[in-house]
Amino acid sequence: MTTTTPQAPGQLSGNVLFYSKPEPLAKELHSNLGVKRMDGPFGFAKAGHAIPLTVGEFPLAAVTGPIIFVGEEKLPIAVMGLNAGENMFVKDDGTFESGIYIPAYVRRYPFVFANDEQNKQMVLCIDRNAEFITDKGYDMAFFEANGEPTEYTKNCIEFCNNFEVERQRTMSFVQLLKDLDLFETKEATFTPANPDGTAGEPQKIAEYFGVSEEKLNKVPAAKFVELRDNGALGQIYAHIHSLVGWDRLIALAMTKAAEQQPAANLN
Template structure:
């Protein structure tokens, strides 16, 4: 994997990364990681965050795991309203005992396409407040070589890319078996006594695996999914959908807490 080089041309927009630059020993020689007790402020507006297939099970304990768009990209849903994350606050703190997706943990490093060559290059988000010449953990040593910290970050990005490709294969398998269907997450309003009041409200539409289609697969296909590990990931996704109720409850509690403050202004 290319780590340090002259600045190349990179393409694509990546969630959370505002000023990605190819990691370069000349330009970034003095940069260092800024140690923060609450480092996740950059993700506070991340409503839905990409997941790799190996993360489905741990993520399912906290978030609905859904598929979105034509490419059926797997996402951990972390909020119901745009630019809102119910688990990460603006100050960078994160709710205890929740799974943090690898997509967030790799920041401010990322792999990006190099338009001048058919390869991936290691980049950093130069606009991140986690990087500064006044930081505590240098990216490069006195000889201009990547420090152990930087090498570990690069390996994490490399491993993430391997998992991303595995995820692409997993999604393609589900497409080939025609297992996707459009689903809805709904909310039933209640009155002050807890009785249903009004019609169901749709809070999200997304793609998910159809249990009906899954159950109609031939026995040999189901056995194949079991043996290659895909079936366990499918069930993790299906179980995770129970998490919509948690998100709805958290959203309502947050709105209720904000209402008194709004009335005071």
């Protein structure tokens, strides 16, 4: 795993959710920069209603909300809001609601690995636009006076390395589900109440990929035991059980809408 940045990184690519200005971390550019501590460091995640998740996080994330698979690559994500750009669990002060699982994708910010396609390697980047990166009054510097990474930076590099390992393991997990043809298209729906109290027309909230319990139950016994023994079965059930979280998100959305309604009527 690459932990240093080349002088000419070439074309960078990769998933950059939250990262508006990623730059390869280099002592020539960032020796005078550091990170300041903030009481609410997760304000940037307010815009993340769907956050990438690694398979090892499924059991913890399942308690917070739905874990679904999206796109052609069947990328697993944690659903944290019903509307694009609105994370329902990040408060205005930049902190998460109590008891909410914070995905590793969020916790590694402002660091991220990006693909250096020209040099065929991974380079460590920071989001230069992160509000807690500063050139004055910082608490943790990126580099020592001699140009070596600080202990803080080394720890962040290790976290990103571990995240990349988990990301690769997640890709293997998804490929396993594809090979067994376990995916099916699913819908999350909400049935509103009419003014007279009767049930209204169901409304589709989301369409996504999920594991089919029917297909899972038809997996040959030997393969089922293999899924159990390699830990995949537990992750599959964590995903399946997490889908009841749609009801929680809908209830939260309705509660927030009701709270805002009186204020709207006063205007």
